[in-house]
Amino acid sequence: MKDRGNWTRALRLLWEVSPWHVGGVIALAALASLLPAATVQLTTLAVQGVADAVSSRGAQEAVDRAFTAGVVLSVLMVLTHVLTIGRGYLETLLQLRMANNVNERIMAKATRLRLEHFEDSTTYDRLQRASREAAYRPYQIFAHLISTVSSAVSLVAVSAVLLSWNVGVAVAILLAPLPSMASRVFYSRVGWKIENERSADRRRATYLQYLVTNDRSFKETHLFGLGPLFLGRYRDLIGRFYRVDRDLERKQAVVSGLLGLLSVCAAVGAVLYALAVTIDSGQVGQFAGYLSAITLVQSTVQLLFGGLAMLYEHNLFLGNLFGFLDIEERAPVSGAKPFPSVLRKGIEFRDVSFTYPGTDSPVLSRLNLTLSAGTCVALVGQNGAGKTTLVKLLARFYEPTGGQILIDDVPLDEYDLEDLRANIGVIFQDFVQYEATARENIGFGRAGSLNDTDAIRDAAGRADALSFVEGLPNGIDTQLGRWFSGGSQLSGGQWQKVALSRAFLRDAPIVVLDEPTAAIDAAAEAEIFARMAEIAGRATTLLIAHRFSTVRVADHIVVIDRGQVLEEGSHGDLMAADGVYAKLFRLQAAGYLDDPISS
Numbered sequence: 375m376k377d378r379g380n381w382t383r384a385l386r387l388l389w390e391v392s393p394w395h396v397g398g399v400i401a402l403a404a405l406a407s408l409l410p411a412a413t414v415q416l417t418t419l420a421v422q423g424v425a426d427a428v429s430s431r432g433a434q435e436a437v438d439r440a441f442t443a444g445v446v447l448s449v450l451m452v453l454t455h456v457l458t459i460g461r462g463y464l465e466t467l468l469q470l471r472m473a474n475n476v477n478e479r480i481m482a483k484a485t486r487l488r489l490e491h492f493e494d495s496t497t498y499d500r501l502q503r504a505s506r507e508a509a510y511r512p513y514q515i516f517a518h519l520i521s522t523v524s525s526a527v528s529l530v531a532v533s534a535v536l537l538s539w540n541v542g543v544a545v546a547i548l549l550a551p552l553p554s555m556a557s558r559v560f561y562s563r564v565g566w567k568i569e570n571e572r573s574a575d576r577r578r579a580t581y582l583q584y585l586v587t588n589d590r591s592f593k594e595t596h597l598f599g600l601g602p603l604f605l606g607r608y609r610d611l612i613g614r615f616y617r618v619d620r621d622l623e624r625k626q627a628v629v630s631g632l633l634g635l636l637s638v639c640a641a642v643g644a645v646l647y648a649l650a651v652t653i654d655s656g657q658v659g660q661f662a663g664y665l666s667a668i669t670l671v672q673s674t675v676q677l678l679f680g681g682l683a684m685l686y687e688h689n690l691f692l693g694n695l696f697g698f699l700d701i702e703e704r705a706p707v708s709g710a711k712p713f714p715s716v717l718r719k720g721i722e723f724r725d726v727s728f729t730y731p732g733t734d735s736p737v738l739s740r741l742n743l744t745l746s747a748g749t750c751v752a753l754v755g756q757n758g759a760g761k762t763t764l765v766k767l768l769a770r771f772y773e774p775t776g777g778q779i780l781i782d783d784v785p786l787d788e789y790d791l792e793d794l795r796a797n798i799g800v801i802f803q804d805f806v807q808y809e810a811t812a813r814e815n816i817g818f819g820r821a822g823s824l825n826d827t828d829a830i831r832d833a834a835g836r837a838d839a840l841s842f843v844e845g846l847p848n849g850i851d852t853q854l855g856r857w858f859s860g861g862s863q864l865s866g867g868q869w870q871k872v873a874l875s876r877a878f879l880r881d882a883p884i885v886v887l888d889e890p891t892a893a894i895d896a897a898a899e900a901e902i903f904a905r906m907a908e909i910a911g912r913a914t915t916l917l918i919a920h921r922f923s924t925v926r927v928a929d930h931i932v933v934i935d936r937g938q939v940l941e942e943g944s945h946g947d948l949m950a951a952d953g954v955y956a957k958l959f960r961l962q963a964a965g966y967l968d969d970p971i972s973s
């Protein structure tokens with residue numbers, strides 16, 4: 375039942391995309407399907423006319439009949455040609471529009487999925503399967519449906535000739551291709567299963583391809599000499615795919631070929647029978663008609679059954695496309711409260727626990743933490759302590775599995791979700807380096823401000839990015855990165871400053887910076903923090919950092935360990951308490967002293 379839904383859904387989609395093209399293709403196909411039967415009738419008339427004209431030594435009436443049939447046959451040929459061209463044109467347009475539309479739907483769907491989907495490998499498998507089928511399957515199901523229906527119409531018309539002649543012969547020709555069709559259906563299913571099971575390996579092959587074909591991994595792959603290793607792995611994977619496909623094709627060719635012989639035998643039997651009957655009756659025209667009917671029925675019936683087998687295959691693969699489009703979106707519950715433009719009280723994590731979906735060990739356990747409005751709070755802790763996870767919860771990429779997060783005493787889910795995200799300026803550790811202009815790289819922080827040059831310059835100024843951005847060949851409108859022509863590449867620290875500008879442009883009441891200055895030199899870092907102090911008071915800032923020079927500027931410092939708050943206070947308080955923070959601070963500071971260990 376569910377499978378049948380796939381092709382009806384694909385057809386509905388096609389109709390939505392372009393009813394005019396669909397209607398045109400159907401009309402031309404309907405016309406074309408009537409032509410073979412007319413051809414058979416006219417061939418019979420023409421040959422009989424010629425035979426009569428020859429035997430009567432040129433009787434005018436027979437000559438006229440032969441020529442009339444010949445002329446109409448020629449008109450039919452021209453008509454067939456015109457119909458074929460027209461149909462091909464419409465089909466190409468329809469196919470292009472459909473492929474564009476389906477790719478757009480896949481992309482739109484991806485934008486609606488949640489972070490947890492993209493942190494789960496099964497989503498990538500489904501996306502891979504859907505993308506493979508996107509470009510052509512939905513259209514193909516239509517094309518095969520049309521050709522199958524038009525083959526069926528042709529078949530009914532042409533087989534009427536055969537049926538009137540001999541029922542046994544007609545039935546034999548009609549049913550002989552059935553076993554071969556059954557084998558195609560069987561192998562389609564096997565092929566579909568194989569393709570689905572290798573989704574992860576296909577992605578692995580694509581990943582290996584990516585690793586050796588982009589600038590981001592170039593340095594490592596070349597320095598570590600990984601090219602041949604990755605190439606070898608890629609070769610192994612695609613070699614394995616090839617061997618499996620080859621074996622399947624071989625089996626299919628042998629089985630379908632043998633079963634297809636039944637069809638050939640039926641046709642040979644029919645021709646012999648027609649020969650014998652014509653010798654008895656002496657009707658040469660009828661013999662020509664039978665011959666062309668037998669050939670036509672045989673080829674049409676094969677087209678019909680082949681089309682049905684393909685329909686079955688497309689239907690299976692369409693399940694992959696719709697499987698992706700139907701992934702449950704489970705949009706987080708969104709309240710209606712507008713987000714405050716300035717926080718009055720602050721952000722409170724109250725007894726917050728969290729375990730990532732599909733895992734057992736909690737990352738946060740009953741964590742309590744308050745970020746007072748207008749202050750700059752720094753979060754420190756070992757790798758994997760749960761710092762970034764806190765931010766993901768704050769932006770509602772995930773929901774806490776226990777406890778609550780409140781902003782100005784209002785639970786997070788009571789705020790309008792879009793409004794909440796619009797009011798948090800976050801730059802994550804793995805921020806994006808957009809292969810776009812500097813203006814866009816900064817302006818994406820507030821997409822509505824892409825043309826507000828003053829605001830973009832101001833944000834760049836606050837992140838110490840303005841001077842180098844203005845020094846680029848086209849200033850703020852210079853393409854960044856090397857993927858597109860005319861691009862200028864930035865240093866790691868410069869990219870980070872551009873990302874910081876993006877966060878500053880947002881001018882949000884909450885600013886979260888995850889390792890914001892890890893790649894930035896010390897002098898620039900000091901300057902950026904001085905400017906950040908200017909926005910403190912307007913914004914509540916959360917800094918996640920490992921560098922203690924960054925951390926000590928914060929009003930309040932929180933040490934996290936295994937998902938819980940270990941210590942908190944100002945730099946002075948924590949140093950005086952002489953706990954973990956003080957120990958870590960001294961350890962790092964020692965790195966800058968001349969003789970750290972002995973002192």
Ligand SMILES: Nc1ncnc2c1ncn2[C@@H]1O[C@H](COP(=O)(O)OP(=O)(O)OP(=O)(O)O)[C@@H](O)[C@H]1O
Nearest residue numbers: 493730733737755756757758759760761762763764
């Ligand atoms: N999507 C995920 N699924 C499952 N576990 C995850 C996921 N993301 C992070 N984790 C785990 O959660 C824990 C906390 O990760 P998190 O990124 O919050 O740490 P962090 O304190 O920010 O570390 P770092 O200082 O290295 O950035 C880690 O043990 C990590 O393995």
